[in-house]
Amino acid sequence: MLQIWGRRNSNNVMPVMWTVGELGIEFERHNAGGSFGGVDTPEYLEMNPNGKIPVINDDGFVLFESQAIIRYLSTKYAKGTLAPEDPQAFAIADQWMEWYKTTVFGPFLGLLIAVVRTEEGKRDQGRIFSLNADLGGLLDILDEQLAKHEYVAGDTFTMADIPLGGAIYRYYEMAVPHHKRPHIQAWQERLKERPAFQTHVMFPFGRNLAEWNALEQQDA
Numbered sequence: 268m269l270q271i272w273g274r275r276n277s278n279n280v281m282p283v284m285w286t287v288g289e290l291g292i293e294f295e296r297h298n299a300g301g302s303f304g305g306v307d308t309p310e311y312l313e314m315n316p317n318g319k320i321p322v323i324n325d326d327g328f329v330l331f332e333s334q335a336i337i338r339y340l341s342t343k344y345a346k347g348t349l350a351p352e353d354p355q356a357f358a359i360a361d362q363w364m365e366w367y368k369t370t371v372f373g374p375f376l377g378l379l380i381a382v383v384r385t386e387e388g389k390r391d392q393g394r395i396f397s398l399n400a401d402l403g404g405l406l407d408i409l410d411e412q413l414a415k416h417e418y419v420a421g422d423t424f425t426m427a428d429i430p431l432g433g434a435i436y437r438y439y440e441m442a443v444p445h446h447k448r449p450h451i452q453a454w455q456e457r458l459k460e461r462p463a464f465q466t467h468v469m470f471p472f473g474r475n476l477a478e479w480n481a482l483e484q485q486d487a
């Protein structure tokens with residue numbers, strides 16, 4: 268059975284879990300990282316020398332890097348749906364996944380750390396404003412794409428929707444003045460109808476550091 272290591276509140280574990288939920292395959296998830304630790308043992312470092320989450324073991328095949336895991340699982344278990352069969356359609360889905368990881372993830376994670384994972388008295392409002400403005404510009408690009416298509420890589424739901432969809436859900440749950448975009452909002456509403464999104468993305472992750480830490484451990 269597929270084994271997954273990582274605390275579920277991690278921004279990199281969440282899209283892997285959502286993928287697994289979409290696939291409907293059996294899995295076991297082992298809490299690791301953050302307050303659970305366990306990522307610096309020789310056994311763990313053998314699986315991922317970076318000591319990071321997530322890692323999977325699929326019947327003896329070990330893989331780290333969340334995006335690689337999502338592409339692998341989609342190609343193995345959902346070719347023609349999550350992983351488009353046509354090479355160019357696959358490349359477009361991959362392109363948006365890369366755009367997310369190389370361009371959106373930085374300001375998104377920066378904002379989450381600055382808002383949710385920083386004690387209220389210590390928050391840097393200038394930094395929050397600037398990261399939020401950076402995200403606003405990126406949301407314009409995504410909104411333009413979603414004006415043309417119902418989903419990120421075209422007219423059907425693919426792996427391209429997963430990392431972006433989860434991060435943008437979290438963005439709209441954070442206590443910041445949100446940049447709303449009509450096509451992004453409509454896409455998010457479509458995602459919220461998916462049972463795997465409801466289970467693996469739509470859970471509370473906390474509005475401040477104390478809540479973040481408490482909710483992380485509640486999942487133990």
Ligand SMILES: N[C@@H](CCC(=O)N[C@@H](CS)C(=O)NCC(=O)O)C(=O)O
Nearest residue numbers: 277278279300301319320321332333
């Ligand atoms: N590029 C890697 C990044 C992995 C990563 O940085 N994971 C973070 C959690 S989101 C981590 O392991 N942090 C240390 C910890 O949680 O103990 C991926 O996408 O899988």
